[in-house]
Amino acid sequence: MVKVGMPKPCSFVKPCHLVKPVSVTRISGRYLTHQRGLPTLPVPPLQQTCERYLSALEPIVNEEELQQTKTLVDEFQKSGGDGERLQRALEKRAENTDNWLSEWWVQVAYLDYRLPVVVHSSPGLVLPQMNFSDKHGQILFAAKLIAGVLDFKSMIDNETLPVEYMGEKPLCMNQYYQVLSSCRIPGLKRDSIVNHARRSSPPKHITVIHNCQFFVLDVYNNDESPLTVEQLFGHLKHICTSSQHPDPDPVGILTTLDRDSWGKTYQNLIKDKTNSDSVSAIQRSIFTLCLDGAMPRVAEDRSSAAVQMLHGGGSQWNSANRWFDKTLQFIIGEDGTCGANYEHAPAEGPPIVALIDHVVEYTRRSEIGQAPVLTSSAVPQKLHFNVSPEMKKDIDEAKHAMNKLAQDLEMKVVVFEHFGKNIPKTYRMSPDAFIQVALQLAFYRMYQHSCATYESASLRMFRLGRTDTIRSASSASFKFVKAFDNASTQNTEKVELLEKAVRAHKWYTNMAISGQAIDRHLLGLKMLALEERSSVPAIFTDKSYSKALHYRLSTSQVPSKTDCVMCFGPVVSNGYGVCYNPMEDHINFAVSSFNTCNETNAETFAQTVRGALLDMRTLLEQTPKAKL
Incomplete structure (x- = not known):
């Protein structure tokens, strides 16, 4: 099972920015009309996919394995x-569905995935350090953040959210309507997703977690207007005052368990009516706000902040101050550490980042006046849990497992300050392709071979589109990385190989966002074989297919207006998770690996990427052919 990364607006089109519309008048059906106007996801030609599959294998399998796979592919595609x-x-399925892939993808990539969502599936997002360092500043910023989310939510509710475009192509906006008031529900063998946003009585509350205690906070007045920043500040202050000590039995830590264990524990938990009501309130809430305690100060603040956003640091810190099944959790530390964590099944990164860009901008211009006195009817309600002896045991097991996972993950956030999108653009190269080739060079320098590399490509040009895979390890990139440190190769030849590698990546990107990549097509064919209960064709049990899906590099570009970076864990035990946000003059990287693997080291890889980027720029600067 392979975790999906986040899709990216592709490098060859203008980035899209959300602009709040002048009118917020509800236009009934605008969203549905837009969705119906989008094309459906195509099914690529079989022969095309088979040919491109073999090409994708060339840099990552040996000659003997490739010849074996060619034989199996010929057998598979014969008349x-x-x-x-x-x-x-x-093709018949595609004719009869809005999207032949989306339901399968959510099922296979997420709901059937039985490892913990923490680290293995749910990404974190790290915002710049905020300028507060006490409880008052934390609560004030949290109040502004809530107001900013509700401001964005009004565009979703009124169907006035501006449609995004990739070039001249409108994009599917469905994911924006899935991230609020939704939650993952653990199952015994497969999880499910529930969304309350578009029901007849949508939720009016959020969940606030402080010291591992849960509170329901209604965020709308009786007249349906959202609470003001002043009102929210008063409510949050009340919550913090009434929960000054950590809950000794933190139920939230249970959401860090592997999904099978959590599914069984969940069934026992909700047998009790009080517990069931409390869990339901969390699941129905618009989003979750986690107010964390102060953390120990360390030199690497952004890396430690990434750890907080991704998993909370373990049971002794903030891993229990979460409900990881919730689609969207905003996390605010008392020390100015801020960000978010989101459960990946309903959406990719860009809609989350667009929402957060809006919220950050809102907090900067939001002011607060005198905090009002709360009336008793406005007091937030604490959620109660009856914890049985058996549940205490499950909580202890969850703490132990979470601490082990937290200790295993190495997370390194680095700011590459030497250049950003500006340098590749100077040489008329796609910034994303340039960075991806640098990742290939870094990996080759450390391991002397190429590996299967995953980069997310957005399929949002199609109705209900999610992602496909950009396979960044190409024959062109492999030739470049082999030649780069070879002293006998001339610089002019190295530049030519670099240009070919960048063009190959851009070509694959164009192909992927057009619905013509290979990975989801092959998955669809395999899913049909499984549903038929017939024998799975040999190409899917082939060693090369396993190698192709063993992504030692799982990567994603998630650009934003805010100077932030997303982070996620590796998808294989000996791999790296690499997420990056290219700004105009610098690049934010988040690199992860597992400490239990002796082959990998996140800090070393991050520094090797830094060296690769600098050396590639030097090559271009020193080679007359490359100068414009």
């Missing part, structure tokens, strides 16, 4: 064979 039969069935 009257398994491939043709499954292709026809997939």
Whole structure:
């Protein structure tokens, strides 16, 4: 099972920015009309996918494995064979659904995934350090943040959210309507997602967690207007005053368990009516706000902040001050550490980042007056849990497992300050492709071979589109990285190889966002074979297919207006998770690896990427051919 990263607006189109519309009048059906106007996801031609699959394998498998796979692919796509039969069935499915892939993808990539969502699936987002360092500043910023989310929510509720475009192509906006008032529900073998946003009586409250205690905070007045920053400040102050000591039985830590264990524990938890009501209130809430305690100050503030956003630092810190099944959790530390964590099943990164960009801008211009006196009817309600002896045991097991996972993850956030998008653009190169080639060079320098590399490509040009894979390890990139440190290769030749590698990446990106990449097509064919309960074709049990899906580099570009960076864990035990936000004159990187793997080291890889970027720029500067 492979975790998906976050899709990216592609480098060859203008980035899209949300602009709040002048009118917030509800236009009934605008969202649905827009969605119906989008094209459906195509099914690529079988022969095309087979050819491109073999090309993608060339830099990551040996010659013997490649020849074996060619034989299996020829058998698969022969006239009257398994491939043709499954292709026809997939084309028929595409004719009868809004998106032949999306339901399968959410099921396979997320709901059937049984490792903990923490680290393994849910990304974190690290905002710049805020200028407060006490409880008052924390509460004030939190009040502004809530107001900013509600301001963004009004555009979703009124269907006035500006449609995003990729070039001249409108994008699917469905994910924006999935992130608020939604939650993942643990199951015994498969999880599910519940969304309350578009029901007849949508939720009016958020969940606030402080000292591992949960509170329901209604964020709308009786006249349906959102609470003011002043009102929110008063409510949050009341919550913090009434929960000054950590809960000795922190139920939130249970959401860090592997999904099978959590599914069983969940069934026992909700047998009690008080527990069931409390869990339901959390699940229905618009979002969760986690007010964290102060953390120990360390030199690497942004790396430690990333740890807080991704998993909370373990049970002794803030891992229990969460409900990780909640689609969207905003996290605010008393020391000015801020960010978010989101459960990945309903959405990719860009809609989350767009929401957060809006919220950060809102907090900067929001002012607060005199905090009002609360009336008794306005007091936030604490959620109660009856913890049985069996549940205490489950909580202890969850603490132990979470602490082990927290100790295993190495997270390194670095700001590459030497240049950003500006340098690749100077040489008429895609910044994203340039960075991806640098990642290939860094990996090759450390391991002397290429590996299967995942980069997210957005399929939002299509109705209900999610992602496909940009395979950044190409024959062109492999030739470049092999030649780069070879003293006998001339610089002019190295520049030519670099340009070819960048063009190859851009070509694959264009292909992927157009619905013509190979990975989701192959998945669809395999899913049909599984549903038929027939024998799975040999190309899916082949060693090369396993290698192709063993992403030692799982990467994603998630650009934003805010100077932030997303982070996520590796998707394989000996791999790296690499997320980056290219700004105009610098690049924010978050690199992760597992300490239990002797082959990997996040800090070393981050520094190797730094060296690769600098050396590639030097090559361009010193080679006359490359100068414009």
